[in-house]
Amino acid sequence: MADSPARTGSPPLETTETERPSLWVVRPLATAAKQFAKSLWRPSTIVYPFERLEDPKFRSAVGVESGRPIGVGEIWDNYRGVHALNIQTCISCNLCAFSCPDVCIEMVTVPGGDPKHPKKCPEIDYGKCSFCGFCSDACPEGCLTMTTRYELSVHKRADMVYSPQKMYEVFQSKLPMNPIRVARPENEDAIRLDPPLCIGCFACSRDCPTNCITMVDIPKATPKPGEKPAKRIWKEPVINDSDCVRCGTCISVCPKDCLFWGSRE
Amino acid sequence: MAPMTLFSVADAIAAALLGLLGRLLPAGAAHAVTAPDVVLGLATVVFAAILLAASMLNTILLIWYERKLLGRFMDRRGAMHVGFAGLLQNFADGLKLFRKDTVRPREADSLGFWASPTAYMITSLLIFGVLPISTGWNDGSLPLTLLLALVIFSFAPLFIFLGAWASNNKYSLIGGMRSAAQMIAYEVPILLAVVAVVVLSGSFDLTTIVNEQRNYWFWAPLFLALIVFVAGMLAEMERIPFDLPEAEAELVEGWNTEYGGMLFAFFMLADYLRALVGSILVVLLFLGGWTWPSYVPSALTSFPLAGIVWFMVKTYLVFGLFVWVRAALPRVRTDQLLRLGWMRMVPLALLSIVLAAVVVAARCLPVLGCIPSIGG
Numbered sequence: 001m002a003d004s005p006a007r008t009g010s011p012p013l014e015t016t017e018t019e020r021p022s023l024w025v026v027r028p029l030a031t032a033a034k035q036f037a038k039s040l041w042r043p044s045t046i047v048y049p050f051e052r053l054e055d056p057k058f059r060s061a062v063g064v065e066s067g068r069p070i071g072v073g074e075i076w077d078n079y080r081g082v083h084a085l086n087i088q089t090c091i092s093c094n095l096c097a098f099s100c101p102d103v104c105i106e107m108v109t110v111p112g113g114d115p116k117h118p119k120k121c122p123e124i125d126y127g128k129c130s131f132c133g134f135c136s137d138a139c140p141e142g143c144l145t146m147t148t149r150y151e152l153s154v155h156k157r158a159d160m161v162y163s164p165q166k167m168y169e170v171f172q173s174k175l176p177m178n179p180i181r182v183a184r185p186e187n188e189d190a191i192r193l194d195p196p197l198c199i200g201c202f203a204c205s206r207d208c209p210t211n212c213i214t215m216v217d218i219p220k221a222t223p224k225p226g227e228k229p230a231k232r233i234w235k236e237p238v239i240n241d242s243d244c245v246r247c248g249t250c251i252s253v254c255p256k257d258c259l260f261w262g263s264r265e
Numbered sequence: 266m267a268p269m270t271l272f273s274v275a276d277a278i279a280a281a282l283l284g285l286l287g288r289l290l291p292a293g294a295a296h297a298v299t300a301p302d303v304v305l306g307l308a309t310v311v312f313a314a315i316l317l318a319a320s321m322l323n324t325i326l327l328i329w330y331e332r333k334l335l336g337r338f339m340d341r342r343g344a345m346h347v348g349f350a351g352l353l354q355n356f357a358d359g360l361k362l363f364r365k366d367t368v369r370p371r372e373a374d375s376l377g378f379w380a381s382p383t384a385y386m387i388t389s390l391l392i393f394g395v396l397p398i399s400t401g402w403n404d405g406s407l408p409l410t411l412l413l414a415l416v417i418f419s420f421a422p423l424f425i426f427l428g429a430w431a432s433n434n435k436y437s438l439i440g441g442m443r444s445a446a447q448m449i450a451y452e453v454p455i456l457l458a459v460v461a462v463v464v465l466s467g468s469f470d471l472t473t474i475v476n477e478q479r480n481y482w483f484w485a486p487l488f489l490a491l492i493v494f495v496a497g498m499l500a501e502m503e504r505i506p507f508d509l510p511e512a513e514a515e516l517v518e519g520w521n522t523e524y525g526g527m528l529f530a531f532f533m534l535a536d537y538l539r540a541l542v543g544s545i546l547v548v549l550l551f552l553g554g555w556t557w558p559s560y561v562p563s564a565l566t567s568f569p570l571a572g573i574v575w576f577m578v579k580t581y582l583v584f585g586l587f588v589w590v591r592a593a594l595p596r597v598r599t600d601q602l603l604r605l606g607w608m609r610m611v612p613l614a615l616l617s618i619v620l621a622a623v624v625v626a627a628r629c630l631p632v633l634g635c636i637p638s639i640g641g
Contacts, residue, residue, distance in 0.1 A: 029594070032592045032593035033593075043336065043337060043342050047345075
């Protein structure tokens with residue numbers, strides 16, 4: 001009767017006491033007292049609206065120098081906060097709006113362009129923005145960057161849309177900014193032309209934001225036997241590769257689809 | 266001139282008020298108004314009003330004190346925005362609760378539901394009537410104040426259970442049953458620990474007990490009884506680690522689950538009133554009440570109302586001890602609670618009675634000096 005049905009039920013309640021019970025009381029009390037003594041003068045809490053982590057006096061306490069994991073209490077210079085836009089250097093290339101995964105960037109007209117080609121700068125809706133930073137990565141001129149400002153609360157939803165002028169004010173406040181990409185990748189694609197299709201319409205050179213497209217005369221193709229030589233002088237775009245920012249505006253405006261992306265050589 | 270007591274102050278206020286009234290009234294009515302019995306009656310009311318205001322103010326201050334202290338134990342700041350260092354935060358909270366609707370569950374028993382917070386509050390306030398805060402607080406007219414205080418103190422489980430049962434909610438009922446079981450279980454060690462004090466002092470009067478501690482405070486010979494008393498008080502106050510009746514993690518809010526608004530505020534205030542009473546009792550029974558050690562420089566003891574100030578400082582330190590325990594210890598299980606109560610606390614209390622008897626028999630302790638003789 002060693003394994004009677006009574007034995008096979010639930011195991012008996014565990015009542016063994018592993019340590020001396022007095023330690024269960026004394027040890028936590030000592031820990032609490034230690035913590036109390038430590039935080040008596042100043043608890044770890046940083047009273048946020050009145051004190052800020054980016055305040056230099058907290059850098060040694062909670063920042064990199066404290067030996068804690070990097071990022072604790074440290075506002076990095078590549079923190080992705082509100083955008084700063086330098087309207088002066090913006091070339092209206094549309095790359096930021098093109099690269100935005102949330103479609104929160106709209107190019108709006110700002111004063112300063114000539115009447116035929118209005119200057120357009122990004123307007124960002126922070127209600128949609130996910131702060132991925134693709135736009136500032138894509139910006140070829142380094143005029144759209146992200147700052148360390150993180151306070152975005154507003155009272156009205158319409159206030160979440162930051163106009164270019166507002167982001168220019170952020171730019172002028174000289175906050176720490178993300179590092180701007182300077183070097184361009186070596187193996188970058190370039191705009192290629194399919195010459196036989198080109199009709200020499202000037203659309204690409206007119207709309208190029210960097211004015212890197214010049215239309216040059218091309219030698220007329222030798223007429224076929226029995227054909228009259230054409231009177232018109234044909235022009236063809238030549239793209240200055242070092243000035244080109246790869247925005248693709250020329251491709252999108254080409255009426256004959258004769259411009260395309262291709263490897264540089 | 267008789268020593269100034271709180272009741273004499275109240276008496277003077279009542280006499281002044283009635284004298285003012287008597288001047289405005291015709292002579293016959295004035296004579297009736299200023300009769301000694303009328304003055305005595307009004308003096309009692311004034312006395313109660315002063316006590317009520319003082320105890321409520323101290324209770325609210327106690328909540329603030331706990332919040333600040335607990336914050337430091339948890340490496341944060343407590344309330345800090347309303348008023349200086351958050352002193353007015355509890356008033357703001359109370360105002361918010363006051364403006365709230367009090368909802369009674371449809372199936373709840375009306376009388377029990379409304380009556381129990383009120384009765385709980387009243388019995389908690391009633392204890393302050395018998396607690397002497399300083400010399401000559403209430404003329405020493407009650408020879409059994411200690412017993413009376415403990416009796417009123419032990420009314421609480423009745424009203425808690427009543428409210429919990431009347432709420433018609435399973436969590437409330439479980440919390441109420443736990444509360445009743447816990448409070449009744451810990452009454453026994455508390456009373457036994459008090460017996461040790463009574464043996465040593467030879468009196469049930471709190472004023473006499475404090476006066477008997479003029480040579481040494483009772484915590485030194487009765488350290489075991491102090492531990493038992495503090496643990497029992499923690500259980501009676503339902504504070505962590507003995508807060509099973511309102512264990513938030515398992516029972517929603519315990520026996521006051523169904524109470525909201527001002528009724529909840531009543532329960533909350535009464536809880537802290539009882540915590541204040543517990544601290545005061547510890548000070549009275551074990552820490553010498555309003556007296557101070559002889560080595561304290563006279564500058565710290567010779568200002569007016571020094572006794573009250575010393576008493577309050579000790580009370581708040583004892584409550585700080587309760588907060589320390591709350592910050593450190595986790596909640597115990599029911600079986601651990603009852604085992605601790607019956608198998609540890611009761612024997613310890615009995616042992617401390619024996620110790621008290623030995624001290625009385627020996628009359629003198631080598632270090633602490635002699636105790637006063639009992640029975641004249």
